[in-house]
Amino acid sequence: MELSKDRVLQITGKVQHYAWGGFYYLPKLLNIPVKKGETYAEFWLGAHERGSSELKNGSENPVSLKDYVDTFPVQTLGEKAGRTFGHIPFLLKVMDVKDMLSIQVHPTRENAQIAFDAENKLGIDPASPKRNFKDNNHKPELMLALSEFWLLHGFKSPKALQTILRETPELHFLVPIFGSDNYKKLYKHVMELPQVQVDRHLKTLLERIISHFNAGKLSKDKEDYWAARAAMTYSQDGHIDRGIFSIYIFNLLHLQPGQAVYQDAGLPHAYLEGQNVEIMSNSDNVLRGGLTVKHVDVPELMKHVKFECTVPNIITGVASTEGRLVYPTPAPDFELSRLQIMKGKSDKLVSHSIEIFLVFSGSAEVEENNGKSFKRNKGEAWVSFDTAKSEVRAIEDTVIYQASIPGMD
């Protein structure tokens, strides 16, 4: 592989066709044909093993961004990130959530390292459905809503949780278990309850709310709405998914476009519906807690959940230079920015380590300081390597999402 003289290069991303994805949103964003019956769940930009971006550098064969950065870490990432990470530490995604995703929690980096090594020692096949840890990394996430977006996000406050357990007759039995604020006891109880009892408690609840759901009486801002939908999506072989308890136990958030939330290790969450742009550490470590047909390892899950209430912190972005909003988080691996450039205007950029850009709307001309340029339309992306200077000129009013590593300048 040769090192390209160009420091700013066009890239293509990877679409993931998971079953919960929508049909039209991503094809429209990416300007690709819709295949009948195919779902389009996620669009990835980055260097993940299961879907690295590809570089277009004028040569016939596309080059994997992962291979390129692995071959030239210092030239692409710079000294500091090359030393600290040695690879692109983030993954940028656009997601179209049509059907709710599993309830999940991600490990801390320390715990991921220990557990990954332990599973390797036990010889659990990386491809096995029983394998919990795919790598040794943490996976904090920031998600920014592109549409109205509903999600479950951490445990409710003690007061809100006591209220909903009292107001939902079929969940009264959990009131004394939770007490004033025993999150661990409550969550352990519902996660370890024998399946016959799960079915018994939830059957009456579901009979009641599904009739309301079918009559169109439930709003998306009510837990009952999502519990009814979950029951119709995930109950199998006559059994009811115990994840339905969690819909009542966790905060139900309804975000407006432009609002973001950050999810660090230990915070349980589930995406219910909507479109978002998400940035995360480059990892695949997910511990599931229901609303899924996949493997749920309850004892392992319990080790990684933080048993505390979450007061949702809605992030709306910090204005920096003109047209730029930054969404800061405590994560050392990534930072998301939104750039708005009006038609005819331009923005001069200097890369600090590696940066990835996605045109979300409009179109732009990108010119490197060696005079070379290319045009990027809606849904198209490029990468800018360490120290590269470029100018981005908006051909129309343009919105661009930028992924970078914080603290690199």
Ligand SMILES: [Zn+2]
């Ligand atoms: Zn997650």
